[in-house]
Amino acid sequence: MREVGIVGVGHTKFGKTVVPFIDMCCEAALEAMDDAGAKTGRCNHIDQVFVGTMGAGMVQRVSGTASAIVDTLNIRPAMAETVENGPASGGSAIKLGYMAIASGVADCVLVIGGEAMREVTGWEGTDFVATMLHPEAEYPYGLTLPAFAGLFTRLRMDTYGMDSKDLSIVSVKNHANACKNPCAHIQRPVSLERITNPAYIAATNPLVADPLRQFDMCPVSDGAAALLLVAKDKQDEFGFGHKPFIRIAGVGSATDTHVVANRAIPTDLLAVRLSAQKAYKMAGITAEDVDVAELHDAFQILEIAESEETGLFPVGTGHLAAREGRTALTGDMPINTSGGLKAKGHPLGATGVSQVAELVRQLRGEAGERQVPNAKVGLSINFGGFGNNVTATVLKAE
C-alpha cells in the first residue's frame, strides 16, 4: 500500500473571529500550503480536498462548502467533498484523505476542518451540539451533551474513586499548555486553588451540569485547521522536502450505540478502545510506543477516560496518572500539549485536524516551548456524539 505523509500544517488562532466560515477555512489551507513549501499561495498538486465540518449546513446554511473552498483557493478542478461526523468530522476527513491517496485515486490531498460557532450562541449553541444525539431516542427529550457528560462523570467518580479535583487537575494542566500555544483560544493560566477553593468556587467555577463546573468543559470557539497530505512516492516530484517524513501510520474509527442508554457498561467508551486498537494494529505499535497524545477533552472526564481506553494507562487509573503529573508536558506520557479542547478551544469540525496538526509539530520538533523531547510517535482521538463515532490517528516520524 502507498505510504501517506503530512507535509504541511495550518491553523487559525482559535477563538472569536469575524472572518467568514469559508475564508477562515481557506486561511488555514493557505498556511498549510505555505508550510509545505508552496510559497506561491497555490499548490497545483492538490487533486482532492476534504472539508470536515458539522455545521456548514445547519449553521452556515451552505451546501457544497468543499467546492466553494476549492474555487476560493483557485485549485480547480481538484475533487472536493464535505465530511460530517459530528465533532469527529476532522478526524474523519483525515481518514478519508489517507484513503484517497492510499487507493491511488489522489496523490496530494488538502484536509481542512472548520467551524464557525459564533453563529450559535447560548442555548442555540447547546441545541446545535445536541443535534448529534439520537434524533428519536434522545434529542426530543431535551438531553444535552453537558448533561450526558455530567451523568458519565458521576458514574466514573462512583466506580473509580475520583473526585471533582481530578477534573480540575486536568483543566489546570491544559490551561498551562495553552499558554505556550499561540493558536489557543484561552492563553491564560488557571491555578488549582482558584477553581477548587470552596470559599469562592461558586463565583470562579460555577456549576453547569452537576457535578461538572465551568472549568470541567471546553469553551465555544471558532477556528479552522488544515493539513497537506502527499503520497510518499510523489513527495520529491512535488518538491515537499520536509524532514522527517511524518507518516500517517494508522487510521481507525469505530461506532458505538447511537443511543447512549443502550450501552452494556456505561462507563466504557468502546468506540475509543476499538478505534485506537485499529490504528495501533495498522501502525504496528502498542500503546507503550506512544510518545505524545491529543485526546478529545470536550469534557475533562473524557481526557481521563480516553487515556485509559487507548491503553496509555490501566482502566480506572487515568486520574491517578494526572494527579502524579504524568500527563503534563514534563511527564512521561504528555497529553494535550496543545492545550486540548479545554483551553485551545473546540471548533467542532476543526478539532480532529487541529489535534493532528499539533502532533505534526511535536514530531517535527517544532512545538517550541511545549515541545516533548524526542517525540517520534503521536496518537490522536477525535470523539463524535457521546462516543458514538470515534476516529484514531497514529503518526510516526521517519
Place this chain on the structure above:
Amino acid sequence: MREVGIVGVGHTKFGKTVVPFIDMCCEAALEAMDDAGAKTGRCNHIDQVFVGTMGAGMVQRVSGTASAIVDTLNIRPAMAETVENGPASGGSAIKLGYMAIASGVADCVLVIGGEAMREVTGWEGTDFVATMLHPEAEYPYGLTLPAFAGLFTRLRMDTYGMDSKDLSIVSVKNHANACKNPCAHIQRPVSLERITNPAYIAATNPLVADPLRQFDMCPVSDGAAALLLVAKDKQDEFGFGHKPFIRIAGVGSATDTHVVANRAIPTDLLAVRLSAQKAYKMAGITAEDVDVAELHDAFQILEIAESEETGLFPVGTGHLAAREGRTALTGDMPINTSGGLKAKGHPLGATGVSQVAELVRQLRGEAGERQVPNAKVGLSINFGGFGNNVTATVLKAE
C-alpha cells in the same frame, strides 16, 4: 490496486413517504444486503458506511446521521461518515466507498444516498436547493437553480439551434422509461402533443423559468438508494456470489468555478467533461465503449449537454441524437433507462446512488422491461451545484 465491485443494490420507491429519513435510508440498505445474499437482514462484513445526503443537517437537523444508521442497522462498530456534495452527494459517497476498499482500510462498504425533501415544500424547497449556490456571490441575490437552468438553456438554444421541443422530447422519453421502473416517482406516460401543443400548453405544461416549463425539470421527491461494495479478493470469503462481477472500473470527479458567472464559456460543463475523462481513463475505455448511461437530468437541458460533454455525442448534437431516438431504450445509446431525474425523481443525496443502482441492474441483465440488450459498460454522471462539482462512475460487467 484492489478491485472493487458492487454485489448488492437497494432502492426505495421514490415519491412521497412518511417514513423517517434514517429509516428510509435503512430500508434501502437492508434491501442491498438482501440482494447481496445476506438474508438475515444483517451483514456483519460491513466495515464502513458512507451516507450521501445534502439536507441531513439543514433539513432534518440531525448530525452524525451515518452512525445513527449503523446503530439502527445493528452493524456496529462499522466505521461511518456522512458525505455532502450537494446533489452529487451520492456519487461522492460511491467514490469514497471505492477509495475505502482500494486503500485496504475496508473490505466491505455500504453506500447509502438519501433525502427527505417533503420537509421543505414550495419556496422552502427552492431555497434549500439554492444553498448550493455561492454563499456570497450568488445566493444573496436571489438566484435559484431553475433560474440558472433557464439562462443556460436559452444560451444553448441560441448557440446550437435547439428549441423547446427538444427538451420535451427528452422528457417524454424519460417518462416512458419510468413507466417500466417500479421505483420511479412518476410512472405515467406523457405525450409530446400534450406538453407542446400551443393550444393548451399554458395549462398542461406551465412556464416556470423562461424558457423552462414544468416538464423541462425534475419533480421534488423523497427517497433512498443503497449499494453494497466489496473487495474482489473478499467476495468468495464473504459469500457474495453474484455473477457477473459488477466492477467499479472508474471513478472521477472534478470541480468548476463555484460562481457560474466566472466561467469562460458558459455553455460548457467543464466538470462533467473532466470527471468523465478521469473515469474513462481509469477504466481504460472511451465514450464509444459505453452501452448505457444515467445522466443527471435535473433539468432536461442537462441530459443533452452532459451527453455531449461525456463524449457520447459530438458537442452541439445531443438534441439531434434525442430527436432521432438514439437515446431511447431502443436506440444505440440509451440514456436514463431508469426514467432519469425527470420521472424517477430526484431526492438529492439519493440520486447518484440510484443512478449506479440502475446501471448495476442493467449490467446484470435484471432491468426487466427496460433492459438494454448486452449492456456491459455503464456510465453515470452526478451533478452538484450548477456543475460546480461533478462525479462520474464507470461500471463494467466482468
